[in-house]
Amino acid sequence: MEIHAELKTLSKMFCGCKNDPFHAEKPNIYTCPVCLGLPGALPVANKKAIEWTVKLGLALGCKINLFSKFDRKHYFYPDLPKGYQISQYDLPFCYDGKVKTSFGPVGITRVHLEEDTGKLIHQKINGRDVSLIDFNRSSVPLVEIVSEPEIYSSAQAKEYSKKLRQIIRYLDISDCDMEKGGMRLEANISLQDQRSKIKDQKLELPNYKVELKNINSFRYLERGIEYEIERQTEILNEGKTPVQETRGFNAEKNMTFTQRIKEGAADYRYFPDPDLPPIRFNEKWMGEIKSSEPELIDLVFTRWEKDYKVDRKITELLFETAAESKKLDEIFINLTKQKLSVDKFVNAVANKKLMIDLFVNNIEEIVNTFKKSVAVDEITDEQLRVFIDKVLLVNQKAVADFKSGKTNVMNFLAGMVMREAKKKVEFGRLSKLITEILKS
């Protein structure tokens, strides 16, 4: 997988133009000689974008190149006015990391920083097929995360991609808006007969790969890969090799289509960008970046599971950023102090039974609202039995239903008793009392 995410710095990667392509009122208003690729313009790299890339690399367990640089990648396309994209070739900021998935670990080959291109809109104007170009997005900082070829199914590709988005959002360095193109997924797909593995022991990669590009949803990624597996299987079964090319995914037809036949890697004619001096990380700077690194998101979930017996699948739904997870931590400590169940709390929030905004309301308000919602009124069994008798008497049908095995009418009966008593009573206690009476 190759995943791109636009960093949400205030300004662009190599100039001071505003980095806000999705909210720009008009096309071509956040532009200057640098991001328009005018001759003689001098790019200067955005320090924050570099630091965020390293932060991401550290979160993915990567090693950091203490000496790094930017290179020019040459190709012609109307959205790339300079004729080259500033990227990183042989010295990416980060390399050799790992991401856990339920199917097994996926190695991270590299994380590098580059500039985004302008945006093309394809239209018919006065009967002519044209492309319109908006350079508001040109030179927006873009991180690219490249994985090792260690993903073995569409489901794993989806899980891996989702996990990356979770990590990036947690670091609060990108919105990862898939629909708008703030995060883009590319899958390189090739198939291999597993029998060749047994024969050779070592599995060598197939001699072709098909690049599935411009995917803007996890579902389309999964479906696109599934389609490619079928398509390539058919070709391979005929004894042929699929063409090395870039393909897109058509969601309506639910199939992939040829976009362009791939040029070889050497054709990009990479070389170090002479406009941009190299980057050296000294101990002090690296220390600053490391100290800004939040606790790893996986560790947060493990800690919560251990301390509060809460399910990761639930807590995952509650927050995105590290700052938000810190607030949850404080809420959990507070709940525990007041002997309230954290597990019940997170479930109530996730199921929207507790209508509060975790990151707007203050902790005291949140804890008190939850406390109120689980509070039970004082009432003796004796008093309750009076109300139960009354409810059972006027709800003969429900009683009959219960006796014939429809035990779910208990919810209804318990609700009626509480309404009759105008008290909030713990459900378990109430259902036990009702059952006793019904059976007596």
Added chain:
Amino acid sequence: MKKIITKELIDSLSKLAKINLTKEQEEKYAGEFSSIIGYMDEIKTLDVENIPETARVTDEGNVLREDKIEPSFDQKQTLKNSKNTHNGYFLVPQILKED
């Protein structure tokens, strides 16, 4: 002098650079490029044993900017030198087509 740069290489370079060359030009440039590249052979005779490899001529590094927004061109300025525009966009012939 041996021809280091072949006509085929000139052909592929001109394609990458999107410059159309005539047969005569290809022939001519193959020769000229060969003599330029051939000059490197002369440079190779220099003793650089104790000189470290570099892609840069200065020791400069970490020339960075803080993440601050600076004024941009307005749309009019941006499009000023373009012959083909449409509603604030640059306009070019369409290049991506689905099969």
